[in-house]
Amino acid sequence: MTRKFQTSTFLPPLLLGLLAFIVRYVYAGAERIVWGDEPFYMWLGRNWFSGQGYHLAFTDHWDYHHTPGYPFINAALTLLTGDMKRASNWSFILFGAGLALVIYFLTRRIYDEKSAFAAGTLAALAPATALMPLYWGTLTEPPYWALSFAGVFFAHRAFQKFRALDIALAGAFLALAYYVRPEAVVFLGAMGLILGLRALARPPRIRHLGYPLLLGIVFLLAIFPYLYKVHQVTGVWTISQKVGANFATAKGLALGSFRQFDIETWGLDSTGQQVRFFSEEIAAASALDYILANPMAYARILYGNTLKLFSLLFNIHLFPWYLLIPLAAGLFRRAWDRERAWNELFLAFTLLPGLSFILFFVQERYIAALVPTLMIWAGHGLVELGDWLRESVSKIVGDRDSAFSHPSSVFSKRYSVFNKGFLWLPTALIIIFFLVMTPRQADTAYLRGSARPVHLEAGKALAPYIEPSDIVMSRYVAIAYHAGAAWAPTPAASVDEVLTYARYHGVRFWAIDGFEAYNLRPQFAPLVDDPTRPRPGLKLLLIVPDERGEEPVVIYELLRK
Structure with missing residues (x-):
């Protein structure tokens, strides 16, 4: 009994991790263009590890634009692989497989093991997580997602039963995610808020409110060395220097004017010796100042960003619109009890980091942080659809021919095994679909104005x-x-x-x-x-x-x- 239990418990995640690993290993073997921010991270890590300083060849100051998490990952893997691009590929493979496993374990906590396997399969095979990060130009997405959702996993453990260890682990993983991408601070805010609401609903409220406070303390302690270094260089205390810089350099992109964006980002600063994006002159740029300078223009940006988010999100690169069918089934096929409602609210809060880019500007790789949560709901929905299909076929066939339903009938025994297969039919069809369609998206991955x-x-x-x-x-x-x-x-x-x-x-x-x-x-x-x-x-x-x-x-x- 113990051996059977252990096999049934560990075999699904083992197979899932192996599937995610193999798929990414194959996709990473194709020739690709190293572009965008990815070379910056590579060069920063190489210079850092070789003692040349944490800066690029054309800058003479410590680089506060790019957090040091991914440069560290790439440089460490370069020591093992001997090549920066190969190191990026291995980061994509390992953290991508890790994300599929994190999605599996989080879904298993909230729903069940069948839903967990279906959701993990989506994360293992869908273009958004299995292929597109190779072509988005940073390669920071897989470690950012894996570390962020590891933090979410431990936050959910604390959400179910407040424990200081789970809170500390959640804060630590979210801090590691922050070092890869600073927008992880929105994950921190989302988890702190939902844990705070949970604490208010569970006496003793004052004592439980200490746990979201502890989450923030652990996070801030972990990232404080970086914040202090940025303060030394820029003279500004800020959680994310990129917020103001984005407003200073990306208004044109948000408005759809690439020529304006080009001038805002790559125009020369007042010295004529540095482009604006890397200039120390925008180090202390204030997002609030840009908003207050023209509130109506910012309102138009918000409206345009909202429309763009929906147009980019529901496509084959991220979350195909037809997956909304299992997503709806996963959410609404069965009535919710109070605990289910709390769990769904918890998952809804994990959407906030991806949605937050409406405030700035929207690109595929930014809003892709929405996809893991959508995959959890869709994975659960695939199982719900399979269960509906199995029950429907059982009733239709059973009512029509009693030979199938008679307990001693040979047909009944064979049909019973066959009928169980209906549970996995929707998931199996999605697996086949993504195995065929995902590699084909490489031809449509690059934007012509960004990489050719x-x-x-x-x-x-x-x-x-x-x-x-x-x-x-x-x-x-x-x-x-x-x-x-x-x-x-x-x-x-x-x-x-x-x-x-x-x-x-x-x-x-x-x-x-x-x-x-x-x-x-x-x-x-x-x-x-x-x-x-x-x-x-x-x-x-x-x-x-x-x-x-x-x-x-x-x-x-x-x-x-």
Whole structure:
């Protein structure tokens, strides 16, 4: 009996973890573009571990834009794998499998083991968790989700029965998630609030209110060294420096104007020596000041962000709309008792971190934090649909032919086994669907204005010319990364200002994407249209065509004066 119990208890999560591991291992083996923030985290970790300081090649101050959690993970795994990209892939694999297991154990606590396996299967196979993080440009999502929901798991244990150890573990995991992505502070607020409501509903109320307070104390103690370092560098005490910086640099993105966003983010600061995103001038930017300066404009941003959230959320990349059917079944097929209502309220609070991006701007990778909770509900709903199907078939067939329902009938015994399969039929269909559909989403993962295959080709073409100390200037960091060079961002400025900036930072090569020149920075268009006659100070090095017939990448070498 004990052996049977142990097998039935540990076999499902073991199979689930193995499935999630294998799927991610296969998907991570495909060639991909390393772009966006991912190279920043890689370079920060490499510089940190090699004693060069926690900053990038073109900055001379400690980097307060990127929390050190993922740089640490990548640098540690690089020591084991010998390659930064391979380290990112292994982080994706291990933390992705960990997320599937965390979803399994959390769902098992709230519902049952069958629902847990179905929800864990969704987390193991669906594009949002099994594939898309490879193409979103940060690779921070898997560790952020896994650590955040580990914190949620222990918070739920405390939610069921207040214990200091569970509270401490919840605070510790949420703090680790914060070091990966600072928006984990919203998870802290959500868990603190729901635990506070639970405490008010359970005498002795005053004593129980100490537990959400303890959660906040553990979290703040764990992140205080980082907060103190940011204060030393910026002179500001803040939980997340990115909040004000996002308002200072991303208004155009929220309004759908990529040219405005380009200027706000990559325009030069007052010194002419740094782009705004990395400038110390916006270190103390205040979100409240930006809101109060034009409340009506901010109201329009909120409205637009809300519409965009729903349009992005319910698609194959995140949470396909047809999964709303099992989600609704999971929530509403059976009546709730008081404890079920509390558990559903607890899960609803875990949606707050993803929903909070309505206040700033909405992208797939930001609102993807909603998906694990939706998978829990949908996984439970798949089992509920299977149970409904099994009961319906049993009644229909049993009423029609008594031979199937007679206890001693051979048909009855065979049918009983067959009928149990109906319970898992919806889950099995979803498994087959995602095994077929998920890998196909890689072709639609990149946004044309953010990453293109020609960036990878340009990096490879430039690599033979790169020497150890070379810096490549480009709007798209992928070109420099795949060339094996350090990077400096191309400012959204006049050509003369760009060249002055480039010489200040010791840039040797300048890569210009035709899409960038024609759609965002028309002042660069002549350098793409007629590269054989470069302006003084530049020498044409390479023209890298796009295999799809789109805009090329033109690479110049800066001549030394």
